[in-house]
Amino acid sequence: MxxxxxxxxxxxxxxxxxxxxxxxxxxxxxxxxxGEFVSIMGPSGCGKSTLLNILGMLDQPTxxxxxxxxxxxxxxxxxxxxxxxxxxxxxxxxxxxxxxxLSVFENVELPLLYQGRSASERKAQVHKILERMGIDHRxxxxxxxxxxxxxxxxxxxxxTVGEPSVIFADEPTGNLDSVHGDEVMNLLxxxxxxxxxxxxxxxxxHDAAFSQRSLRLFDGKVIGESQNRLEEVQS
Numbered sequence: 001m002x003x004x005x006x007x008x009x010x011x012x013x014x015x016x017x018x019x020x021x022x023x024x025x026x027x028x029x030x031x032x033x034x035g036e037f038v039s040i041m042g043p044s045g046c047g048k049s050t051l052l053n054i055l056g057m058l059d060q061p062t063x064x065x066x067x068x069x070x071x072x073x074x075x076x077x078x079x080x081x082x083x084x085x086x087x088x089x090x091x092x093x094x095x096x097x098x099x100x101x102l103s104v105f106e107n108v109e110l111p112l113l114y115q116g117r118s119a120s121e122r123k124a125q126v127h128k129i130l131e132r133m134g135i136d137h138r139x140x141x142x143x144x145x146x147x148x149x150x151x152x153x154x155x156x157x158x159x160t161v162g163e164p165s166v167i168f169a170d171e172p173t174g175n176l177d178s179v180h181g182d183e184v185m186n187l188l189x190x191x192x193x194x195x196x197x198x199x200x201x202x203x204x205x206h207d208a209a210f211s212q213r214s215l216r217l218f219d220g221k222v223i224g225e226s227q228n229r230l231e232e233v234q235s
Contacts, residue, residue: 004067005166005197006032006055011064013050013220024050025061026220032199034165037192039200039208039228042217048201049170051217055199056089056168057081069165086114090159090167092188094174096151098143104130104154105139111162125161133157133187149180156187160196167191169200173207185210 011028014021025047032038040048053059054066057073066073069088073081090111091097098107105126112122130136133153143151152172159167169188173181181204189210192198200211208214209228216224 003034003070004031005034005069006030006199007065007067008055009065011051011054011066012062013047013054013059014062024220025054028064028220028222030215030222032197034197035192035195036213037189037198037200037211039202039211039214040217041202041205041208041214044203046217047220048217050220052168052170052199052201056091057085086111087162088165090162090164092152092155092159092167092169092172094171096143096148096155096175098151098154098158100143102142103139104135104141104143104146107143107154108158108161111158115162126157129157129161147180148176149183152176152180152184153187156184156191160191164196166197166199169198169202171202172200173202173204181207 008028008030011025012023013025014023028051040051042048050059054061057068060074068084071084076084102110108126108130109122112125117125127136127139130139133156135150135153135157138146138150138154143154146154156172167188172188173184176184185207188198188200198211200207202208211228214226214228215222
């Protein structure tokens, strides 16, 4: 394995109201290397999505340190974090999060617009990734004209079109049947084999088996990890 891409030390996340304080993450230490496929598992409310949002630089922790590609994220301003997100990170969500008013092509093109790519470069890159995902023939369709499996393929295409170093996936098969779910997991596995680091939150032991390593969270703490055997689910 190559260098660390993600490292946390003593990560904490507290949510405070007038009546109570909730400790969502409690002293989380973890390391993820470039090219790994890591799943984060645990019961509802254990802090999985909170951790993913911090790793994806959508939220900032209450305490502790987070290093992304060697940079201390806690020391960056929001504008700097946003720039890093646009350039280096892709997201895949359970609910797809596609924009209904935009075509498939336009949805996938968005990250490239944020990166300031030229029109010709955007066109070539979008068609390339849509073809890779097997949905190039749907480029002019709108999300509501697609099946759930096709919509998640579009979401994966959007997450990868800018060639990020990490994809964060939050329950990526949660709204799909088993057949379409496996299609999405195989896509993520293919992207990982091509060199993309993937960090996935999932309730599914079946989906977690596609990853190389599983971390288990409980009450905001990492309580263990296990290595997975990919060949058992890729047959």
